[in-house]
Amino acid sequence: MNVHEYQAKELLRRYDVAVPRGIMITKGADAKKAAEDLGTPIVVVKSQIHAGGRGAGAIVADAAEAAKIFNNNLKDEGLPKHDKPGGVRLAKSPGEAAEIAESILGNILVTKQTGPEGKVVRRVLIEEGCDIAEELYLSILLDRAVGRLVVMASTEGGMEIEKVAEETPEKIMRKTVDPTVGLLDCQARDIAFSLGIPAEKIGDAVKFLKSLYAAYVDLDASLLEVNPLVLTGAGDLIALDAKVSFDDNAFYRHADVKALRDDNEEDPKELRAAEFDLSYIALDGTIGCMVNGAGLAMATMDIIHHHGGEPANFCDVGGGANAEKVAEAFKIILADENVKAVFINIFGGIMKCDVLAEGVVEAANQVGIKVPLIVRLEGTNVDRGREILANSDIDIISAADMTDGAKKACEAAGITG
Amino acid sequence: MSVLLNKDSRVVTQGLGATGKFHLQGCREYGTQMVAGVRPGKGGTDFEGCPIFDTVSQAVEKEGANVSVIYVPPPGAADAIMEATDAGIPLIVCITEGIPAADMVRVKRFMEGKDSRLIGPNCPGIITPGEAKVGIMPGYIHKPGRVGVVSRSGTLTYEAVHQLTLAGVGQSTCIGIGGDPIIGTTHTDAMKLYNDDPDTDAVIMIGEIGGNAEETAAAWVKENMTKPVAAFIGGQTAPPGKRMGHAGAIISGGQGSAADKMAALTAAGVTVAKSPADMGKALLEACEKQGVSVKS
Structure with missing residues (x-):
């Protein structure tokens, strides 16, 4: 799960990580007071959406314009710059801050990461200005290959780290952390020196890095990225931006973090699926998929593509799907207007095919399916399952195997291979 | 023959909720030697003739368990893996889905230099067809x-x-x-x-x-x-x-x-x-x- 920048900074502040003072507002009318309360000559007005590239993005009024700018100016590098105001702007007075906030709130911010639809800005962070001497980069993440956390730092702040890694990998310093002792002073010092922190400020920098590490571990984060990390004119480190993602598997011990979720940033169908313990991800094809198991669900998308179609979604109904879950999955899949056919691909292990077949029939009757339904069943009690489907009064195209199912689904969706 | 698992393997089940019990029976029906279960506080009882112990080391000592299969829910799963490691179980199979990554970082570090092998977590298990199956x-x-x-x-x-x-x-x-x-x-x-x-x-x-x-x-x-x-x-x-x-x-x-x-x-x-x-x-x-x- 991702959170907004202002939420990430509030969390980091709890761990004594230096962040700029700021006030989150949802109404333009509150911007002036927020800027006055901060009291700095310059404030920054920052759109709060879960996507990067906000500064270079464009604030637009409608979806058509968002798509146009995305395709013409943002989606690839090297495209001409757009002439719209960006999502992060400086204001030289409280009045100007209010004007900018008014012009942002309720409008769409489209960036290279939002996709052509952009995102509606509902929250704005008014933040004090900052005396920037150097822009640096710092992140903490899990190195899957070694099963340990790694701290990454670079002097190339403000740039995407993937780009730095590609072009100038020697500018990235990595420190792998032994979980039994945590981030060591010497490791933090090494990073601080590599970032060019002045000698008399190294002690402060070590403290900053260790606070950041403590926040990551204590909050069960899965990514913590400070980009840019700013070295101020006075030689202090401050997290000018902060991106934090959390490990959903650890929510049972972090109810407060889970509560930070902004449902506006999530796909409503994915949220609904999660309520029913279904794993669903919307895609942009025309063939809906319902599968048991994440691996087989991905493979089902792949085989549809292999035969010329495109999947409308990823959907794993899990090992214990019953009629209620299947019905819910149907509703979510069919809520997507692009869906021209639904392909159910089940390999029953623990889940018995006859139980699943009953669920499909019951759910189909309940939901009323108006697109072709292709079912491939295999595994435990498969014969009884096929019999139940054959004897039901719903119109089912039965498939002999995965290939047959994928081909029939493509055909039913009007795709000619 | 096979790797890691064969008909002589002696399996202890950690986590005997509904899932653990269901699969203990399934594995036993396949012919696997399901020799013990672990459920802290229920030591001395049994499940369908399978003796229950309070700790993994008791199961090793009394029943010669050399494989562990874990169905313990996420909050206790990392501890269960480390308990099996500490008891010297050579092969540990963790079925549990949803263990926080931070817990697995600790587990991985804990298991370094020890003789136990972990399979999983979030996996169906391991099977040597015709000899033994450990998992779902x-x-x-x-x-x-x-x-x-x-x-x-x-x-x-x-x-x-x-x-x-x-x-x-x-x-x-x-x-x-x-x-x-x-x-x-x-x-x-x-x-x-x-x-x-x-x-x-x-x-x-x-x-x-x-x-x-x-x-x-x-x-x-x-x-x-x-x-x-x-x-x-x-x-x-x-x-x-x-x-x-x-x-x-x-x-x-x-x-x-x-x-x-x-x-x-x-x-x-x-x-x-x-x-x-x-x-x-x-x-x-x-x-x-x-x-x-x-x-x-």
């Missing part, structure tokens, strides 16, 4: 034979096994290594085991998007593997930045795409199936190329 896979789809199967996914493994069995090709041992970002046994570890196993003649490796374990395995295979290998990578159509069901299945920062993994495997001489329906076929092709016969 349907036993009857398997057939004893000489092909190793290693996979990050559950149902997709069943699919591969089913294709092999239909083609008359049996399996030596099938290992579900799990769909989490941090797992105990990797594709490369499994490849080493199969390469050294005199009773495995060829291997199917099933990977998916996320991380670079498949690339690492491909590099190892290229240098060391003497047996035919076929592979399939799930998630060729998965969008970047989205977690596809498994906690570890995510393309992030330009890394972990199916295309990269397929290219690395192909370059290593592995026969890569583009369609998941062709996993069995790819294996037969790989065998034919190297003049190995696996049909029985």
Whole structure:
């Protein structure tokens, strides 16, 4: 799960990580007071959406314009710059801050990461200005290959780290952390020196890095990225931006973090699926998929593509799907207007095919399916399952195997291979 | 024979809720020696004739358990793995899905330098067809034979096994290594085991998007593997930045795409199936190329 920048900074502040003072507002009318309360000559007005590239993005009024700018100016590098105001702007007075906030709130911010639809800005962070001497980069993440956390730092702040890694990998310093002792002073010092922190400020920098590490571990984060990390004119480190993602598997011990979720940033169908313990991800094809198991669900998308179609979604109904879950999955899949056919691909292990077949029939009757339904069943009690489907009064195209199912689904969706 | 698991394996079950009990019976019906269960506070009782102990070390001492299978829910699962490690269990199979990554970082560190091997977590388990099954896979789809199967996914493994069995090709041992970002046994570890196993003649490796374990395995295979290998990578159509069901299945920062993994495997001489329906076929092709016969 991702959170907004202002939420990430509030969390980091709890761990004594230096962040700029700021006030989150949802109404333009509150911007002036927020800027006055901060009291700095310059404030920054920052759109709060879960996507990067906000500064270079464009604030637009409608979806058509968002798509146009995305395709013409943002989606690839090297495209001409757009002439719209960006999502992060400086204001030289409280009045100007209010004007900018008014012009942002309720409008769409489209960036290279939002996709052509952009995102509606509902929250704005008014933040004090900052005396920037150097822009640096710092992140903490899990190195899957070694099963340990790694701290990454670079002097190339403000740039995407993937780009730095590609072009100038020697500018990235990595420190792998032994979980039994945590981030060591010497490791933090090494990073601080590599970032060019002045000698008399190294002690402060070590403290900053260790606070950041403590926040990551204590909050069960899965990514913590400070980009840019700013070295101020006075030689202090401050997290000018902060991106934090959390490990959903650890929510049972972090109810407060889970509560930070902004449902506006999530796909409503994915949220609904999660309520029913279904794993669903919307895609942009025309063939809906319902599968048991994440691996087989991905493979089902792949085989549809292999035969010329495109999947409308990823959907794993899990090992214990019953009629209620299947019905819910149907509703979510069919809520997507692009869906021209639904392909159910089940390999029953623990889940018995006859139980699943009953669920499909019951759910189909309940939901009323108006697109072709292709079912491939295999595994435990498969014969009884096929019999139940054959004897039901719903119109089912039965498939002999995965290939047959994928081909029939493509055909039913009007795709000619 | 096989790798890691055979008919002499003596299995203790940690976590005897409804799931643990259900699969304890399923594994026993398959012929596995399910010699003990562990449920703190219930020591001295039994489940369907299977003695229950308070701790894993008691199960080792009294019943000679040498394999543990774990169904303990996420909050206690990491501790359960470390308890089994501490009790000296050589093979630990963790089925539990949803363990926080931070807990697995600690587990991995704790197990360093110890003699236990972990399979999983978030996996279907391991089966040596005709001898023993430890986990939640349907036993009857398997057939004893000489092909190793290693996979990050559950149902997709069943699919591969089913294709092999239909083609008359049996399996030596099938290992579900799990769909989490941090797992105990990797594709490369499994490849080493199969390469050294005199009773495995060829291997199917099933990977998916996320991380670079498949690339690492491909590099190892290229240098060391003497047996035919076929592979399939799930998630060729998965969008970047989205977690596809498994906690570890995510393309992030330009890394972990199916295309990269397929290219690395192909370059290593592995026969890569583009369609998941062709996993069995790819294996037969790989065998034919190297003049190995696996049909029985």
